[in-house]
Amino acid sequence: MSLSKSPLVDIHTHVYPPSYITLLKSRTSIPYIRTFPPSTSHRLVILPAEDTESTSRGRPVGPEYYSIDEKIKFMDVHGIDISVISLANPWLDWVDPADAAEAARSINDEVDAECAKFPGRLFAFGTLPLSGGAEVIGEEIKRLKGLKYMRGIILGTTGLGKGLDDPELLPIFQALQDAKLPIFLHPHYGLPSSVWGERANDYGHVLPLALGFPLETTIAVTRMILAGVFEKVPELQMILAHSGGTLPFLAGRIESCIEHDAHLKAEGKLGKGRKTVWDVLKTNIYLDAVVYSEVGLRAAIQASGEDRIMFGTDNPFFPPLGEEGGKWASVETNYQAIAGALGDGSESAEGALGGNAVRVLNLEV
Numbered sequence: 410m411s412l413s414k415s416p417l418v419d420i421h422t423h424v425y426p427p428s429y430i431t432l433l434k435s436r437t438s439i440p441y442i443r444t445f446p447p448s449t450s451h452r453l454v455i456l457p458a459e460d461t462e463s464t465s466r467g468r469p470v471g472p473e474y475y476s477i478d479e480k481i482k483f484m485d486v487h488g489i490d491i492s493v494i495s496l497a498n499p500w501l502d503w504v505d506p507a508d509a510a511e512a513a514r515s516i517n518d519e520v521d522a523e524c525a526k527f528p529g530r531l532f533a534f535g536t537l538p539l540s541g542g543a544e545v546i547g548e549e550i551k552r553l554k555g556l557k558y559m560r561g562i563i564l565g566t567t568g569l570g571k572g573l574d575d576p577e578l579l580p581i582f583q584a585l586q587d588a589k590l591p592i593f594l595h596p597h598y599g600l601p602s603s604v605w606g607e608r609a610n611d612y613g614h615v616l617p618l619a620l621g622f623p624l625e626t627t628i629a630v631t632r633m634i635l636a637g638v639f640e641k642v643p644e645l646q647m648i649l650a651h652s653g654g655t656l657p658f659l660a661g662r663i664e665s666c667i668e669h670d671a672h673l674k675a676e677g678k679l680g681k682g683r684k685t686v687w688d689v690l691k692t693n694i695y696l697d698a699v700v701y702s703e704v705g706l707r708a709a710i711q712a713s714g715e716d717r718i719m720f721g722t723d724n725p726f727f728p729p730l731g732e733e734g735g736k737w738a739s740v741e742t743n744y745q746a747i748a749g750a751l752g753d754g755s756e757s758a759e760g761a762l763g764g765n766a767v768r769v770l771n772l773e774v
């Protein structure tokens with residue numbers, strides 16, 4: 410079901426370019442791709458919680474993970490005009506520091522070249538060489554600004570290894586602000602495996618994906634707020650995956666805990682000039698609409714504003730189980746949530762389905 414008259418834009422859609430797949434096939438610890446005999450099919454194992462002896466060890470990996478032609482086919486089936494593609498997790502977080510600069514350069518060039526094959530239909534978020542250190546990262550930010558199809562960067566929650574409230578990240582955030590490159594913040598690490606309990610292997614990927622991912626994002630951004638990142642880099646723009654995890658729902662509670670914290674008060678951190686959680690949500694944050702329900706989407710809209718919501722699919726993840734071809738239920742659910750929350754065919758639904766992304770990410774060649 411395509412509701413949109415302006416271009417329909419998917420801002421949350423991943424690829425593992427062919428060179429990254431080759432790298433994964435050469436590895437034996439996560440992230441890796443291998444077969445598990447007696448089966449001969451390749452499986453992609455990326456999540457810390459899924460590297461276990463069970464049927465949930467990774468997922469089958471086919472061309473939908475690495476072929477740009479498959480991405481275009483998926484877009485055509487779902488009426489998507491433009492996709493802003495990004496390397497999927499865990500990006501280059503695991504790369505040896507000495508190799509990080511070159512790995513980022515070659516992956517970003519490869520992704521930009523894939524976009525060039527379909528001008529006007531594909532743009533991208535670049536990947537930073539995080540393990541390479543601040544100088545190398547700064548160089549890649551400058552280079553990304555010059556690549557024709559790059560419109561921001563995708564980032565996990567670990568930053569330089571200490572999380573996104575690390576003061577050493579401030580110059581990097583400043584460089585991204587100056588380059589007007591928004592951060593697409595995406596989870597990967599979830600919560601410690603111990604919280605899933607002894608029966609975790611019986612529950613497939615549900616707990617880490619449904620709860621670990623959103624809480625990871627919520628914690629990462631809350632730490633940034635507490636560290637004053639959005640006062641220090643006031644124009645920093647972030648697009649949060651999965652409608653901000655649980656941030657829209659918990660914003661009031663987080664804000665109240667801040668306001669009632671004696672330590673923060675004693676440290677002088679509650680004074681004039683502080684951006685509240687609500688201020689940050691409305692001025693620094695955009696939210697994707699990958700939340701699969703009208704209830705969650707309404708919270709996102711109320712927290713950040715309807716002009717800050719952007720449609721996404723999370724392709725190639727969450728494919729239909731069993732039947733091949735046709736539309737994906739996971740994608741249709743997100744269309745329906747937008748229609749339900751904003752009104753089928755309304756101006757604000759059009760914005761969420763594409764207009765907001767075109768405006769914010771400048772999606773014109």
Ligand code: 5CU
Pocket residue numbers: 423455456497498614618723726727
């Ligand atoms: O299904 C999954 O594991 C994932 C993942 O790893 N990354 C993502 O973006 N969505 C789903």
